[in-house]
Amino acid sequence: MKKIKDHYFHKAKREGYVARSAYKLEEIDKKHRIIQNGNLVLDLGCFPGSWLQYTSRKVGLKGQVFGVDLQAVNLSLPANVKVLQADIFELTAKDLEMNGGMVDVILSDMAPKTTGIRGTDALRSYALNQQVLQLADDLLRTQGTLLVKAFQGAPLEELRREFSNSFAQVKLCKPKSSRSESVEIFILGLAKK
Numbered sequence: 001m002k003k004i005k006d007h008y009f010h011k012a013k014r015e016g017y018v019a020r021s022a023y024k025l026e027e028i029d030k031k032h033r034i035i036q037n038g039n040l041v042l043d044l045g046c047f048p049g050s051w052l053q054y055t056s057r058k059v060g061l062k063g064q065v066f067g068v069d070l071q072a073v074n075l076s077l078p079a080n081v082k083v084l085q086a087d088i089f090e091l092t093a094k095d096l097e098m099n100g101g102m103v104d105v106i107l108s109d110m111a112p113k114t115t116g117i118r119g120t121d122a123l124r125s126y127a128l129n130q131q132v133l134q135l136a137d138d139l140l141r142t143q144g145t146l147l148v149k150a151f152q153g154a155p156l157e158e159l160r161r162e163f164s165n166s167f168a169q170v171k172l173c174k175p176k177s178s179r180s181e182s183v184e185i186f187i188l189g190l191a192k193k
């Protein structure tokens with residue numbers, strides 16, 4: 001994959017983020033106020049950890065962040081962050097129970113291993129998001145928020161419809177810090193029904 005050392009790359013280095021992706025979450029959060037002080041947040045596909053860094057600051061000492069990724073996160077993180085190395089397809093709601101309760105926010109920046117074949121990649125991303133919706137069904141509290149990365153392409157409309165069944169408001173977000181040539185787009189579900 002082409003890595004361009006752009007404005008956000010240098011900004012991330014300066015500000016101590018392990019990845020430039022932090023700014024995508026920051027932009028969406030600034031616009032839609034999705035993460036509040038004291039929240040319990042689940043971050044699916046959290047490696048290398050920039051969303052964990054951003055979220056742990058936002059939830060503060062009374063909040064908690066639980067990250068999951070296939071890869072081990074080798075980052076020193078604040079005490080309000082826990083990380084589990086796992087495949088989300090093998091997780092049950094029980095593995096993810098935070099403080100025995102329901103979470104306020106679920107974030108997923110997960111991407112499948114891409115093949116370069118657009119249709120195949122979009123379908124794999126869709127399958128990941130189906131699993132995220134399933135987990136949200138079990139773990140996200142009523143009125144909670146779900147943000148997922150999706151790929152533009154055929155299954156996007158279907159995913160949007162599924163979000164509308166579960167959330168009072170659904171928004172598509174393409175942050176400025178997401179490269180314009182990238183097919184990624186974020187779907188935000190607000191106020192779980």
Ligand SMILES: C[S@@+](CC[C@H](N)C(=O)[O-])C[C@H]1O[C@@H](n2cnc3c(N)ncnc32)[C@H](O)[C@@H]1O
Nearest residue numbers: 021045047048049050051069070087088109110
């Ligand atoms: C773009 S990265 C996430 C970047 C992260 N948000 C950050 O800011 O540092 C996508 C991650 O999704 C993870 N992932 C993909 N499929 C997964 C699965 N089935 N279970 C858990 N993690 C998965 C990958 O291992 C990868 O680390």
